[in-house]
Amino acid sequence: MKRRIGRISIVTLIGRLRTSRWAALFAIGAMLGASALLVKLSLLELRAAHATQDVAASTAQVGTETVQAASKPDEVTGHQTDSDEVVPLKPSAAESSDRHSEELEAMDRLIIRIYLAKEKRIESVPLETYVRGVVAAEMPINFELEALKAQAIAARTYMMRRIVHDDDSGVPIDGADVTDTVQHQVYIPLAELAKKWPAADQKANMKKLDAVIAQTRGKIITYKGDPIEAAFFSTSNGYTENSEDYWSQEIPYLRSVASPWDEAISPKYEETITFKLEDFYSRLGMQGKSSVKSTIRIIEKSEGKRISKIRIGGMTFTGREVREKLGLASSQFTWRMKKGAISITTYGYGHGVGMSQWGANGMAKSGASDDEILAHYYSSVQVEQASKWAAVLASRL
8 A cells, every 4th residue: 555645655656756856865865864873773772771671780799798899899809099009908707707717716725834843843724724824823812803814814814925025034943934833923724723722613713713714815915915924912001002103114104003902801901910129120131220219211102102202310211212121011011019029010011013903803893894903903005815815826836
């Protein structure tokens, strides 16, 4: 069937175009138009294909790290900054966890060699077993859990500092890292723990010790990335001491702080000891003064309220010298002379530097955590994992 436009059919029109001058031009235009249409259709199809692929990829990867990469690409792939510095890839959580587990295993394989002074032999045990023996020896088991945990972290720190600094000072024989005496840290071997407590308490006490070790595993105290000199003592006089007021070295994290808990709860807070004057002067190296009532005068006190300098019978001593020569509990003391004798009353027990153990227990009773206790007694420190020194530890395995 032929379609007509007005009075002229399409067939007739085409016939006339073939014979006209502009027939050729019309044909060329038609070809160009068709080509442009084909190109446009091809581009549309190509875009549609890419869109389909993107949707498929996104759908397949929902719930994986790729979704995170879309919002935080720098964390997964790294990126290049304006300064052309390439930011390294960050490890995944799984990789970090695996590395941390490996570091803790290295800690578990670390062996501490303790010289047992009375038995004159070396006992070798894993680090955490050593820490448990120190906590059992240095702090009463009936102390609050958080106080025991603070003691465990301090004990572990003390040992780690010796290892990291390759320090075997004070050890009388080769092949040992530390002794079991007050010169370092008192330590009770595992076999001896059974004798320390009544049979009825042994199971509960060991369970408590195990919890202390498990909850502090690998933790140490650091100052500017270095394990600290984790000094501790029994009972304060109400304050701790600056390191330089007892030792010769000023240590920035061993500063005098208030410790008001000790007086109320420590049985060692106050003690009175009496000397015959002859014995008193003899111990101080002042022979010939036994029958003379010499003048005793305090010259200077420390920030921790202890005696720094004292003048006795014309001679000047430090508070530490008097304490050590007379075997006093503390370098804060008062005195009274009567009938050829002198009675000296001390306040606190120990050198006073670092953490007060009874103060720590008082803090724990008030609700403080182990970290809060350590932050109070050691200034500007951090509690972190010792596993960061895994490479150092590996050299000892």
